[in-house]
Amino acid sequence: MARNLDAKCRQCRREGEKLFLKGEKCFTDKCSIERRAYAPGQHGQKSGQRLSGYGQQLREKQKIRRIYGILERQFRKTFAEAERRKGQTGENLLQLLESRLDAVAYRMGFGASRAEARQVVRHNGVLVNGQRVNIPSYNVRPGDVVQLADHSKAQLRSKGALEAAESRGFPEWLEVNVKEAKGVFKSYPARDELPPSINEGLVVELYSR
Template sequence: MARYTGAVCRQCRREGQKLFLKGDRCYTDKCAMERRPFAPGMHNQGRAKKLSEYGMQLREKQKARRYYGVLESQFRKYYEMAAARKGVTGDNLLSILETRLDNVIYRLGFAMSRPEARQLVRHGHFTINGHRVDIPSYLVKPGEVIALKETSRSKDKFKASLEANGSRPAPKWLDFDQNNLVAKVVALPAREDVDLPIEEHLIVELYSK
């Protein structure tokens, strides 16, 4: 499966804001955005360049892709799915991205970052409706039940992550039973359920050209 293999901190610096791709490190003074808050490259430490309309649309698309860890071809596929659905295309796009299994695992607090959640899914730690699913891009649907495998529940990694993320509640479209480590998808996420600073209308404008 194709994925980005470069230095993830470069992505935050390129977008000019924290994308929280390295979990706890992003909240410390070791974060690359704290130490070098400018775009990668030897000529990017000067005055910020003014972006064109196209530039702003492109940066917003790139930022959304990097938040969710999605490559260009798959992101384009999600946009086409969103455009084919009823409703507002931008809202549909964010809803689709939020229902990726790796994002759901992150939202439930099993991982400190989306890249870490992706790895946990790939290692087969989770089931959907009782069946193991190891595809991070799997799109969950209302009514499906997501659970941590019985053989994984005693691992210190999950106990530590759930404790560290205890103050971050699961979104209302997920009914999470933290005692039994089981969550049910009760609805598709709405726009107000997405707390990321993404201006999705710019992405729609970019792809509509």
């Protein structure tokens, strides 16, 4: 399976904002954005660089891909599905990305980061409606019950991730029982419930060229 092996902190610095790829480190002053808020590389500190319209669209697409940890081919397939659905393509895109099993597991606190949540899924650590599912891109639907398998509940890493997620609060579209390590995907998130720093309209413009 193909993966993006670029250093997580370099990806955040390249996009100029926190993408929360390193778990709890992103919430401390050890975050690379806090220490070096400029792009990596020898030309990273040069200011005044202006992007063209295409450049802005491309950067936004790369940012969203990095946030959700998916590669170009899979992202294009997700965008094509968003176009087929009724409603606004950009909002459909974000809803499809947030309904991926690895994203839901991360939001429920089953992993400190999306990469860790994906690993838990791949290692048979997550059940959907009582059935073991190990496909990170599995589409969770409203009403589905997602929970940690017994062997994953016992891990200290999972307990720590759940406690940290509880302290930050869970999204409105999820209902999570921390003690049982179980949650319900109540509905697809509304656009105003998702980060305002994401400009999905630029991605729609990019693929509409």
